[in-house]
Amino acid sequence: MLIVIIQCEDVIKRCSGFLCMNDFYERINKFEGYSQETRCMSITCGGCCGNLLTPKLENLGMRLKKAGINKDDVIIHLATCICSENSHRQPCPFINRIKALLNRKGFNNIVLGTHISKKAQAKRDAGIYKSW
Numbered sequence: 665m666l667i668v669i670i671q672c673e674d675v676i677k678r679c680s681g682f683l684c685m686n687d688f689y690e691r692i693n694k695f696e697g698y699s700q701e702t703r704c705m706s707i708t709c710g711g712c713c714g715n716l717l718t719p720k721l722e723n724l725g726m727r728l729k730k731a732g733i734n735k736d737d738v739i740i741h742l743a744t745c746i747c748s749e750n751s752h753r754q755p756c757p758f759i760n761r762i763k764a765l766l767n768r769k770g771f772n773n774i775v776l777g778t779h780i781s782k783k784a785q786a787k788r789d790a791g792i793y794k795s796w
Contacts, residue, residue: 666738667695667704668724668771669778670762673711675745675752681706683779684743694741694777709746714762721769739773740766747776749793750784 669684688695688704707724710716728735742763746756756762766774787793 665698665702666733667698667702667741668738669704669706669741669743670746671706671708671743672745672753672756673708676708679745679752687779693780694775709762713758714765717762717765721765721771725769735770738771739775740771741775741778743778744780748788750781755794
């Protein structure tokens with residue numbers, strides 16, 4: 665199984681993505697239950713409005729096919745920076761477009777979120793931040 669984390673192009677200029685990757689390796693938050701054999705990679709959305717994600721998905725699909733990996737064995741995690749308001753930005757206004765692009769390219773296993781910050785979650789619970 666392969667996890668692909670899609671991170672916001674704008675946020676990645678300020679965020680290293682460490683917490684998302686750490687949660688994957690620790691198998692916590694949105695990554696609970698994945699086996700230790702599960703691999704992980706990350707890409708960006710390509711920037712607003714997500715149009716540059718299409719060639720990345722085509723390239724990924726081609727590489728998966730050559731490696732003998734079925735798209736059904738790929739789980740796409742839209743990083744929390746795309747799905748939910750946090751200290752970096754509001755939720756992505758193009759999230760539905762991104763999900764439609766993923767589906768059009770045959771990636772149907774989509775999970776919303778990665779790392780869940782306790783501070784940001786408290787603000788979501790209080791109604792200060794918007795949630796997915």
